[in-house]
Amino acid sequence: MKLKFAFLLIAFQSLLSTAEARTWTSADGSKTFEGELKSYDAEAGLVVVIRSNGTQIRFTQDKLSEDDVLWLKRNGSRRSNGKSMVVRDLPDVLPDPDPSEATMSQPVQVFILMGQSNMLGFGKPAPLKEVAPQKYPYLVDESGNWTVRKDVRNVFVMCSGNSPAKDQQNDWMTIQRNIGPEIGIGHHLGHVIDAPVLVLKSCIGNRSLGWDLLPPGTEAWEHEGKLQPGYRGTPAEPRGDTGGDMSQGWYAGCQYDGDVAAAKKVLENLDQYYPGAKEFEVAGFFWWQGDKDMRNGAHAAAYEKNLIQLIKALRKDFDAPEARFVTASLGQTQKGSSRGDGMILDAMEAVSKSSDPELKDQVGFVYTNPLSKGGSSSGHYGGNPETYMNVGEAMGKAMVELLKN
Secondary structure, three states, X not given: OHHHHHHHHHHHOOOOOOOOEXXXXXXXXXXXXXXXXXXXXXXOOEEEEEOOOOOEEEEEHXXXXXHXXXXXXXXXXXXXXXXXXXXXXXXXXOOOOOOOOXXXXXXXXXXXXXXXXXXXXXXXXXXXXXXXXXXXXXHEOOOOOEOOEEEEEEEEEEOOOOOOOEEEEEEEEOOOOOXXXXXXXXXXXXXXXXXXXXXXXXXXXXXXXXXXXXXXXXXXXXXXXXXXXXXXXXXXXXXXXXXXXXXXXXXXOHHHHHHHHHHHHHHHOHHHHOOXXXXXXXXXXXXXXXXXXXXXXXXXXXHHHHHHHHHHHHHHHOOOOOOEEEEEOOOOOOOOOOOHHHHHHHHHHHHHOOOOOOOOOOEEEEOOHHHOOOOOHHHHHHXXXXXXXXXXXXXXXXXXXXXXX
């Protein structure tokens, strides 16, 4: 076995990293190599990897580490044919959803929604039904009942810190409770994507990017002479690493760990959340957050740096190196504000305009002030559902443009 693996390793030495390449480890853990997965036959245990020159190499999964085999079982089949999504053009007016279910011959396209109470959703459905026929006609049918998209699944899980998450919603895309931006997002994605869509929201309120949601890879940083905790650090030990242990209290990134774990659990049990689904691809992320960070000078000042790291960490955690990312500003914030909320808006817009090859043309930004119907993020915009619908529609359209590019 070692000789065979050594031969494989030599063959891989000329590989160059690509957008979908990954590092593989031998069964005994002594060697690693780079390669892009072409296909995986779980029944036969056969793995096919593409070399940088276009040639292929085949070997059986017993040559790989346990972690690699687990990755193949979770992701191999959905990655074998590459991207399976076709994105159509958006019409000027979104029609009522097609009542038929999506064909399950393609992998489910997963879009993960994260943030704090803005993303959580406090839009009240009763007043929405009064204005829907004129402003959001695709939400109601001719009888005045809420429409249902059976090609988009609406899932919402929530946890506090890294404690076990609880299901809040698991149904087809329709209105059943207070809403967030997921309704506008889901209807627009469902209309243009020729594949089943899963809108997966994993978040809770009152969380900051600079502390609770601090992503992996963030090192401790100094602000006005005080050292701020890095990922899994604490105020007492900013450069420390709790390892995710909450027995000593909350740590930096605790909510990030929880939200990511909650979303992964859904994907690991995909057929429980999308009936009949067996394969998936994480196609994008949505981020509506910033209320808590704007009240902390250190967190507001570091928002751009932390947001970039968040994008990279999420792509790595969900094995989605090309997933698009859409973020939205706080509704009350006007461009030009010099306060903490303005710093966050500027940071979001700067990241969307980045020339970094990992970000260029892959990050969208929605300026929500013209879309808001009043109130502020801290007051959940007074529960006005039009704010949540307007922002959701704009975020959905921004994602569609990124996917088409």
